[in-house]
Amino acid sequence: MRGEIRASHHPEALAMEIQSNQGLLVTGDVNPNIINIALERGPHLHLNRVQGHALPENAMSGFNCQKKEIYYSVSPGSKLCAGFLKKKIVIDIADHLYGEFALDILASNNIRRIEPWRFTLLSNSILNRLNTIDGRNQIPSITTDLATSLVDALCCYQGVDPDAEKPLPNNDLVRNFVKHSLEKGTKEPISIDQLTDSLFTSKSVLSSAIKKSTGLTPLTFLRNVRLEQVRTELIKGDPKTSVIEVAHRYGFPSRGHFSRYYREQFGELPRETLAKD
CATH class of the missing domain: 2.60.120 (Jelly Rolls)
Known part of the structure; x- marks a missing residue:
């Protein structure tokens, strides 16, 4: 971002x-x-x-x-x-x-x-x-x-x-999606399957509603939530914190993809965030 x-x-x-x-x-x-x-x-x-x-x-x-x-x-x-x-x-x-x-x-x-x-x-x-x-x-x-x-x-x-x-169709669904993403996603990685089960909806309905409200797909929105979680951990961490371990904890198994996503959203590399006072 x-x-x-x-x-x-x-x-x-x-x-x-x-x-x-x-x-x-x-x-x-x-x-x-x-x-x-x-x-x-x-x-x-x-x-x-x-x-x-x-x-x-x-x-x-x-x-x-x-x-x-x-x-x-x-x-x-x-x-x-x-x-x-x-x-x-x-x-x-x-x-x-x-x-x-x-x-x-x-x-x-x-x-x-x-x-x-x-x-x-x-x-x-x-x-x-x-x-x-x-x-x-x-x-x-x-x-x-x-x-x-x-x-x-x-x-x-x-x-x-x-x-x-005219209200947006599925406005309550979007609201609940955001709520679940922010509340549950702060404790452990969450997936689209988990959210659709919790919200009693289908992937297609959820995807359409989120796209119309935010311009993002549900997967991109969730990825941005997880990136925010990682950044919070790195800001609170010390220089000995393992960036890869934190990334894995929040659902980023690929080091290359994680670093690219992180830099696109925050304008810096994860290690640069960690190095700040």
Whole structure:
């Protein structure tokens, strides 16, 4: 995997940009005091899903103030900008500017197509936050401007793509696949056969669902999980740790294939990871 993650943090606002040549899945619990927005550009938006729903072009997503879980995919080759704001700030501005109309959108929607120029404005607002080297005195202004732009974008355009309301087939299967891969795969190597048995599905159905959500085959996804396991072991290990033994433990019998996969995903050889302090 090749890509970049940039982030800038402040108690009032966090901004993030993610670029990746492979599909990514992000899942976790929602901070009840935070509202997040995500805006993605890329050639494969049809592969992107937010809470199981398709993502149209020029869409803002993730802003629902009542959701309790984050579950979305970043499509291969995309650039995603994300902003995280205090919920109270956003709701206060929404109530002041548009009243119940805006509050209802924040409570009942999670994907909304917005005008292209507003999409660009929001993206640039997030990137400006990332590029602010010393913005301590500007944070209140930046936060208010971003929250205002968010609310304006939600309320000033009614073009909601109908496909955004169509859930991805087998969304629960994909969710459970990710959960099993991450939970069971941290203890021992897991195979597609084990997963299909645990998920009560066939290889063809599983493969189709994972490919549509992540742009990866189940085997590639599992391989990346195992590579992450190896990297964790090497980072925790000492110089005497045997790279080959760790690789074998996580299901990589071929030294040559393992080294190539590892370098493709992390940009360095296993021994280079082990040699770091």
